[in-house]
Amino acid sequence: MLKHSIFSLLVSGLLLFSCDTTNTLSTTNTSPVEFVVLQINDVYEIAPLEGGKVGGLARVAGLLRQLEAENPNTIAVLAGDFLSPSFMGTLKLDNGERIAGLQMVEALNAMGLDYATFGNHEFDLKNAELLEKRLDQSEFEYMTTNAYCVDGEQQRPFQQNGVSVPEFSTFTFEQNGATYKLGIVGVVLPFAKPPYVGYKDVEATFAAAVKTARQETDLVIGLTHLSVDGDVALAAAVPGLPLFMGGHEHENLSRYVGQTAITKADANAKTVYIHRFTYYPDSKVTQLFSELVPIDESTPEDPVTAAVVDKWQAKIGDLISQMGYDASAELTTLATPLNGTEAATRTSQTNYGLLTNQAIAKAWPGADVYAFNSGSLRLDDNLSGAVTAYDVLRSFPYGGPVVRMSMKGDQLARLLNTGETTNRGEGGYLQRYQAEKKGDKWIVNGNPLDSTNTYVVVLPEFMAKGFEANLDFLSEYTYDKLEEFTASGETVKNDIRDMVIWYMGGI
Ligand SMILES: [Zn+2]
Structure with a gap:
């Protein structure tokens, strides 16, 4: 039996819905038609998290096998954000290529995913060639109404095995001797802006694709x-669909807008949504029951998917130990989750940003200000429960050393203001320690910033080299750099990952 979480009882609902589509594709049949859609979204990790307690694609696959046994007309969909980011994805294979989502594609193939739409993180891949290679390797179908490929002068749909990624996919199934078609329309927020991606208007393209899909499907x-x-805005603008299976937010939620239910499961498959549809062909009424189901130690694993996950875990484990880390080492158990979501870390000071700076300050004390670019924190999720070294590695997949430089107060104000204001919303937004903004003034180490004073600042070498957006002036400064630190009688390598692992092990 499937477990019902308390939350699912609160948010799940029975929805009676009268479909406004007018089509003649289906054979007239008075028997109700039942089909099931399993929804996941924002999945970056193929293996369970929080010390093995939650998530894991082998478990999602195990649940999918159960649903398929109950009703063969079951599909699995992914509402975007999975090819990136992940620590695993940043590592290189024997052939020198970055893994860049291949581990995810292989695990999802084994799981039997049917359909996916792009999330903003799919466009983290460095170019269209690599993204389309991953599409070709996927045994599931992508669809999107509004994202397209910018290929030199040309604008074209993304290609999957030589076929244009469609605006909507069609799941065709048989029941009671008749054939039915479910149209699934994909859309992505125009957030990621690499040169190879362009976007058309979300609402206009979605409305047009829904109109066509209504003509061609049931x-x-x-x-x-x-x-x-x-x-919410799209459901209001394009009314009448029974369900939007969404992503991007990392905590489960459900909303109703008119007749449309909007559902999002928790990131990393900590939960999944199961949508059970009953469709009455004669009246074209749809009944939907949506249930949020936790994925945990009680969820049976699918052995085929587990084998693929284990293969990748072993490969990654080898690479990580070659780097000198023990991935499975448990560092601490968090009472309060650490916020590493991009939405938070690129616009505000978060507790994970503070902890990271405090780790650096403990390793290298004595500076006036500690700061790092939020773009180096790539977790885009919360950390909760038991934290392992792997969790820190996936938080800071690129790692890197910190350096120390001195600057006049007016230049420190420039650095802090650029981080706080100009770079807000971007990876160049700074997580800070000992620098607080009060009104339009900066308080540094407890005192108002004096533009004529000289201050000591510790920050990533990446920033000191002038590589961060709008902070290239930092490259004019000389800096000190140590290979390792000795603090509290221990030696810590000068790498942001080592310092956070060391610090967490002691908190
Ligand atoms: Zn997203």
């Missing part, structure tokens, strides 16, 4: 990677 639903506000 029932149309959305697979949407939008902010929840974007989902």
Whole structure:
């Protein structure tokens, strides 16, 4: 039996819905038609997290096998954000290529995923060639109404095995001797802006694709990677669909807008949504029961998917131990989750940013200000429960040393203001320690910033070299750099990952 979480009882609902589509594709049949959609979204890790307690694609696959046994008309969908980011994805294979989502594609193939739409993180891949290679390797179908490939002068749909990624996918199934078609329309928020991606208007393209899908299928639903506000606005603008299966937010939620249910599961498959549809062909009424189901130690594993996950885990474990880390080492158990979501770390000071700076300050005390670019924190999730070294590695996949430089107060103000204001929303937004903004003044180490004083600042070498956006002036400064630190009688390598692992092990 499937477990019902208390939260699912609160948010799940029975929805009676009268479909406004007019089509003649289905054979007239008075028997109700039942099908099931399993939804996951924002999945970066193939293996369970929090010390093995939650998530894991082998468990999602195990649940999917159970659902398929109950009703063969079951599909699995992913509402975007999975090829990136992950620590695993940053590592290189024997052939020198970065893994860049291949581990995820292989695990999802084994799981039997049917459909995916792009999330903003799919466009983290360095170019269209690599993204389309991953599409070709996927045994599931992608769809999107609004993202397209910018290929030199040309604008074209992304290609999967030589076929244009469609605006909507069609799941065709048989029941009671008749054939039915479910249309799934994909859309993504225009957030990631690499040179090879362009976007058309979300609402206009979605509305047009829904119109076409309604003509060609029996029932149309959305697979949407939008902010929840974007989902609400789209459901209001394009009414009448029973369901938007969404992503981008990392905590489960459900909303109703008119007749449309909007659902998002927790990131990293800590939960999944199971949508059970009953469709009455004659009246074209759809009944939907959506249930949020936790993925945990009680969820049975699918052995085929588990073998693929284990293969990658072993490969990654080898690479990590070659780097000198013990990935499975448990560092601490968190009473309060650490916020490493991009939405938070690129716009505000978070507790994970503070902890990271405190780790650096403990390793290298004595500076006036500690700061790092939030773009080096790539977790885009919260850390909760038991934290392992692997969790720190996946938080800071690129790692790197910190350096120490001196600068006049007016230049420190320039650094802090650029981080706080100009770079807000970007990876160049700074997580800070001992520098607080009060009104339009900076308080440094307890005192108002004096533009004529000289201050000592510790920051990543990446920033000191002038590589961060709008902070290239930092390259004019000389800096000190140590290979390792001796603190509290221990030696710590000068790498942000080592310092956080060391610090967490002691908290
Ligand atoms: Zn996203």
